[in-house]
Amino acid sequence: MARIVMKFGGTSMAGTERIRRVARIVQRQQAAGHEVAVVVSAMAGETDRLVNFCREASALYDPAEYDVVVASGEQVTSGLLAMHLQALGCKARSWLGWQLPVRTDDAHAKARIEGIDSDELLASMAAGEIAVIPGFQGLTAGNRITTLGRGGSDTSAVAVAAAVKADRCDIYTDVDGVYTTDPRIVAKARKLRHVTYEEMLELASVGSKVLQTRSVSLAMKEKVRVQVLSSFIDDDAPAADTIPGTMIVSDEELEGLDMERQLITGIAADKNEAKVTLTRIADRPGAVASIFEPLAQANINVDMIIQNIAKDKGETDVTFTCPQSDLARTQALLEERKEAIGFYRMIADSKVAKVSVVGVGMRSHAGVASTMFKALADRGINIQAISTSEIKVSVLIDADEVELAVRVLHTAYGLDAA
Ligand code: ADP
Ligand code: ASP
Ligand code: MG
Numbered sequence: 374m375a376r377i378v379m380k381f382g383g384t385s386m387a388g389t390e391r392i393r394r395v396a397r398i399v400q401r402q403q404a405a406g407h408e409v410a411v412v413v414s415a416m417a418g419e420t421d422r423l424v425n426f427c428r429e430a431s432a433l434y435d436p437a438e439y440d441v442v443v444a445s446g447e448q449v450t451s452g453l454l455a456m457h458l459q460a461l462g463c464k465a466r467s468w469l470g471w472q473l474p475v476r477t478d479d480a481h482a483k484a485r486i487e488g489i490d491s492d493e494l495l496a497s498m499a500a501g502e503i504a505v506i507p508g509f510q511g512l513t514a515g516n517r518i519t520t521l522g523r524g525g526s527d528t529s530a531v532a533v534a535a536a537v538k539a540d541r542c543d544i545y546t547d548v549d550g551v552y553t554t555d556p557r558i559v560a561k562a563r564k565l566r567h568v569t570y571e572e573m574l575e576l577a578s579v580g581s582k583v584l585q586t587r588s589v590s591l592a593m594k595e596k597v598r599v600q601v602l603s604s605f606i607d608d609d610a611p612a613a614d615t616i617p618g619t620m621i622v623s624d625e626e627l628e629g630l631d632m633e634r635q636l637i638t639g640i641a642a643d644k645n646e647a648k649v650t651l652t653r654i655a656d657r658p659g660a661v662a663s664i665f666e667p668l669a670q671a672n673i674n675v676d677m678i679i680q681n682i683a684k685d686k687g688e689t690d691v692t693f694t695c696p697q698s699d700l701a702r703t704q705a706l707l708e709e710r711k712e713a714i715g716f717y718r719m720i721a722d723s724k725v726a727k728v729s730v731v732g733v734g735m736r737s738h739a740g741v742a743s744t745m746f747k748a749l750a751d752r753g754i755n756i757q758a759i760s761t762s763e764i765k766v767s768v769l770i771d772a773d774e775v776e777l778a779v780r781v782l783h784t785a786y787g788l789d790a791a
Contacts, residue, residue, distance in 0.1 A: 375540035376408045376498070377613075380508065380530030383417035384547040385604035386450045395604060396457035398545070399503060402613060403463065410494065410504040410537060412530040413454055415446025420509075420523070432701050436481035440520045443482075444470065447507030447526070455505045465503040468494065470510025470518070475529065477511030477519045480672050484511050484519035485587070486528065489536040498537065506533060527588035535595035542597050543613050544584065545604035550619035551576075551583055553788045554640040558776050561789040565638070567622045567630060572638045572731060575765050579729035580643030592621060636734035637741070637786040642775045643727045646676065647700040648757065650692040651707065653717035657687075663714045664691060667706045673699045677727070677760045677769060691716075692758065694769060697723050725757065726775035729767040730782060742766045748785035754778050 379402060381395050395413075403409050414420075423443045427434045451467040458465035473494060477484035494504050508526020511519040521528050527544055534542035551573065552562040568576075570593035577586040583601060592599045602618025611617045622630075654660050661680065668675055678693045695703050700721060707719055735741045742759075745766055749756060754777065758769035770778055783789055 374406045374408065375614075376410075376537060377402055378410050378412060378530055378534040378537065378539045378542045379613075380412040380526060380542065380544045381414065381454075381604055382526065382544075382546045383414040383419070385545055386413055386415070386454070387417040389453075391604075392450070392453050392457050395454060395545075396461055396463075397608060398604060398606070399454075399458060400461050400463055401608075403503060405612060405614065408498045410498060410506060410533055410539075411454065412506045412508045412526055412533055413447060413450045414508050414526040415450055419446040419449075433705065437517055440481050440484075440518050444507075444510045444518050444520050447509050451505045451507040455503075458503055458505070463503055464501055465505055466497070467505045467507070469507055470529075471512045471516070473506070475511040475532070477513060477521070479513040479515070479517065479519065481517075481519055483522035483672065484513070486511060486521065486532045486591075489532055491533075491536040494533075495537055521587070522585065524582055524585035525587070527585040528591060531588045531592045531595070531597050531599065534597045534599075535591065540598065541600060542592070543600045543602060543618075544588075545602055546583065547603065547605060548583065548601075549603035549617065551581075551601050551621075551639075553638070554779055554783050555581070555583075555642070558642070559780055559783050559789075561783065563788065563790045565619050567620050567627055568638060569624050569627055569733070570621055571624065571764070572733060573621050575729075575731045575762070576639050576641050579641045579731065579765060579767055580645075580727065581639065581641040589621070634734060635732065635788075636738055637730050637732035637788065639731055640779055640782050640786070640788070641729050641731065642779050643729075644772055644775060645697045646694045646725055646727050646769070647697045647703075647721060647723040648692060648694050648725045648769065649700070649703060649707075649722075650690055650720045651714070651716035651718070652690045652720070653688045654691055655687065655715050656689045660689075660714070661691060663710065664707065665693075667710060668695070668703060671699075671702060671706060673703055673706075677758045677767070679758050694725070694727070694758070724772045725769050726772045727767050727769050728775060728778045728782065729765050730786065731765045733764050735764050735766075744785055745782060748781050749778060752777060752781050754781075
């Protein structure tokens with residue numbers, strides 16, 4: 374017998390028929406003799422719908438109230454799945470985020486889990502009851518509802534798996550594993566049987582939304598075994614225990630598997646970035662700090678940063694990227710401080726996308742970046758900004774060119790399936 378946490382994403386939970394199928398998958402896992410807890414997302418499209426209501430209410434809505442609104446999508450699906458499980462004769466009940474509770478900090482809309490009380494959950498699981506937990510939801514120390522950022526149900530699932538010391542956390546979604554790039558964009562993407570935590574972390578952080586970044590860092594830290602697999606399966610499909618999907622493994626485990634490592638693991642794109650340029654900033658110590666300090670205080674994650682070298686005038690332009698969802702707040706914060714920062718103009722552009730290549734092989738091989746630049750140049754794709762880490766190279770390009778860029782790079786690094 375094992376203890377398994379199963380997570381089902383929005384597409385898997387979209388509508389009665391799909392929830393019924395999810396219930397059968399869960400029932401089957403329990404019938405195999407396992408203790409099961411299930412974490413669910415809102416129905417596909419529901420969180421977007423709720424976010425839009427908030428935006429319509431106010432461009433600068435209160436993030437605490439936003440959380441009250443958007444957390445509701447998961448409440449619906451958790452109750453519905455519990456009903457469907459009961460209809461199949463299983464003992465099941467929902468546990469809302471505040472009922473467990475899932476304790477988080479108070480960074481509304483992107484809260485971080487601090488701990489989950491799992492005693493009651495464990496007792497109910499041990500009694501053969503299936504626990505259905507809405508993902509995405511948390512509770513601050515002051516008992517306000519929080520959410521964990523878009524895609525946060527993955528993190529809820531991993532956190533529950535860590536809290537109940539699960540043998541495995543199965544993340545069911547609408548693709549059957551992690552691919553070399555988004556299989557919906559590149560038909561020739563290849564499924565990876567294994568990917569390391571480190572590579573998955575980097576892929577997620579640069580836009581492979583198949584797993585939320587925090588879920589991967591948490592799994593790495595807590596040593597949770599994570600599998601990504603499809604919920605769009607027939608009743609007689611191979612059981613999850615046979616690992617039909619992609620397993621996230623440690624470096625040592627991968628070496629033990631004796632696989633030939635690819636230089637590049639995968640390619641990811643992120644269309645949710647926005648670019649902001651402040652012109653004619655004084656080229657003096659403290660100028661850059663005065664831009665980024667208020668953004669940091671407002672919990673806005675700035676990603677790529679470029680400061681042009683000042684020429685004769687002692688002035689410089691600073692360009693950076695931030696999430697599109699934070700653009701309005703970023704602009705408001707900087708505009709308020711226009712005098713203090715001392716910029717001339719602020720130019721914002723949300724028609725940009727970031728494309729990244731990821732692979733641990735980069736540590737020991739030169740030329741990865743130049744292959745990227747050349748492949749993009751050959752197709753006339755202009756690079757607006759570049760950033761690198763030890764195992765990643767990212768470029769910012771026009772949003773209209775992102776799909777072409779991903780395809781071109783997939784071929785350039787020899788990742789296309791035969
Ligand atoms: P869920 O609703 O189940 O959480 P998501 O839409 O968040 O599902 O994530 C699954 C999607 O991630 C897939 O449909 C696919 O389009 C996308 N995706 C992006 N990059 C990858 C990748 N490298 N491998 C697999 N899927 C990817
Ligand atoms: N429903 C939330 C979202 O769409 C959380 C999730 O699905 O993981 O971001
Ligand atoms: Mg997701």
